[in-house]
Amino acid sequence: MPNLFEKQDILNFSDSTLSDWFKTNKIAPYHLKQIKKWIYVKNSKSFYEMTDISKKNREILESFFCIGSLETIKIRKSKDGSKKYLFKLKDSNLIESVLIPEKNHYTLCISSQAGCAQGCRFCQTAKLGLVRNLSKAEIISQIIDIKADLKEHKRLTNLVFMGMGEPLANLSNLILALNTIIDSNEGLCFSKRRVTVSTCGIVSNFQKLAQNTEARLAVSLNAADNKIRDMLMPINKKYPIETLIDACKNYPLKPRDRITFEYVLLKDINDSENDAKKLIKLLKEVKGKVNLIPFNNHFKSEFEAPNLDTVLQFQKILSDNNITAIIRNSKGSDVSAACGQLAANCL
Numbered sequence: 001m002p003n004l005f006e007k008q009d010i011l012n013f014s015d016s017t018l019s020d021w022f023k024t025n026k027i028a029p030y031h032l033k034q035i036k037k038w039i040y041v042k043n044s045k046s047f048y049e050m051t052d053i054s055k056k057n058r059e060i061l062e063s064f065f066c067i068g069s070l071e072t073i074k075i076r077k078s079k080d081g082s083k084k085y086l087f088k089l090k091d092s093n094l095i096e097s098v099l100i101p102e103k104n105h106y107t108l109c110i111s112s113q114a115g116c117a118q119g120c121r122f123c124q125t126a127k128l129g130l131v132r133n134l135s136k137a138e139i140i141s142q143i144i145d146i147k148a149d150l151k152e153h154k155r156l157t158n159l160v161f162m163g164m165g166e167p168l169a170n171l172s173n174l175i176l177a178l179n180t181i182i183d184s185n186e187g188l189c190f191s192k193r194r195v196t197v198s199t200c201g202i203v204s205n206f207q208k209l210a211q212n213t214e215a216r217l218a219v220s221l222n223a224a225d226n227k228i229r230d231m232l233m234p235i236n237k238k239y240p241i242e243t244l245i246d247a248c249k250n251y252p253l254k255p256r257d258r259i260t261f262e263y264v265l266l267k268d269i270n271d272s273e274n275d276a277k278k279l280i281k282l283l284k285e286v287k288g289k290v291n292l293i294p295f296n297n298h299f300k301s302e303f304e305a306p307n308l309d310t311v312l313q314f315q316k317i318l319s320d321n322n323i324t325a326i327i328r329n330s331k332g333s334d335v336s337a338a339c340g341q342l343a344a345n346c347l
């Protein structure tokens with residue numbers, strides 16, 4: 001039986017819900033800003049530390065709420081400097097996040113679900129199936145806890161929803177989380193231009209995402225041909241490539257913005273000259289750019305990465321046809337922290 005007196009994680013609630021709760025509990029509204037500063041800027045985990053709030057109010061808050069819900073189980077450091085965090089949720093399920101050092105900043109790759117229901121054939125997370133959606137608190141706690149662990153002066157400025165799970169299959173919690181992540185009013189203060197939501201293409205949720213946040217959109221295209229995409233990504237049977245590209249064309253973008261198309265390069269599957277030509281045709285009228293990700297191997301995988309020459313040739317064909325294409329060699333593969341390698345299995 002659920003414990004009715006279990007404390008609620010305050011990170012789960014939006015500002016407006018908290019404001020209403022403050023009113024009901026006769027706590028002055030201006031305290032919300034102070035509490036947010038304690039949580040998001042000072043990494044506070046207890047209301048008792050919030051010395052600019054009266055003792056009585058701190059006690060009321062402490063009796064209803066807790067702050068944060070993740071337990072760090074393991075941190076693995078890669079030779080290239082990236083770090084994979086394994087977190088345990090309150091119900092003992094496991095999730096992973098990956099911190100990637102760049103030249104002048106950090107990028108953090110976070111999870112939106114434990115496991116994933118999408119069944120993409122090249123992805124290790126898919127093998128877990130869906131365990132469950134993450135709450136807003138579980139999504140943003142990954143950022144808060146990893147930020148607290150940073151020792152260098154380099155700042156964590158970039159965030160990608162490319163960890164475990166399909167963000168658009170957990171849309172309402174994703175939107176709640178994004179509103180705190182991009183909130184400059186004592187929230188986590190990420191710039192909207194530096195937060196990217198990556199989707200396998202759940203087209204029915206594109207407009208709702210656009211209406212509720214200004215985060216950037218990345219689409220895991222991975223094939224320019226329905227037959228190949230059907231084989232790689234089951235979602236393609238529901239939303240075939242033409243439907244997906246139409247939804248991208250209709251996605252509201254600011255003048256400087258573009259959609260990122262991710263394309264996992266798989267040897268002899270989607271890496272030929274003909275595949276590149278089909279991709280060019282497809283992306284002709286879309287405001288987009290391409291990230292080419294050579295396949296990251298994992299245990300018992302049926303796929304392989306193409307050799308470097310093939311990758312460079314594929315990129316050249318796109319570039320020669322005025323499509324910006326960047327090769328993204330995923331970091332952290334030695335500790336299974338690269339794209340598609342997250343399996344939360346303690347190894």
Ligand code: SAH
Nearest residue numbers: 123162166198199200220262295296339340
């Ligand atoms: N569900 C979301 C986000 C998670 S996957 C999505 O599909 O976009 C993040 C990216 O990693 C996707 O672009 C996916 O195509 C890519 N990816 C998955 N497995 C991979 C692998 N083994 N090697 C390289 N990239 C992979």
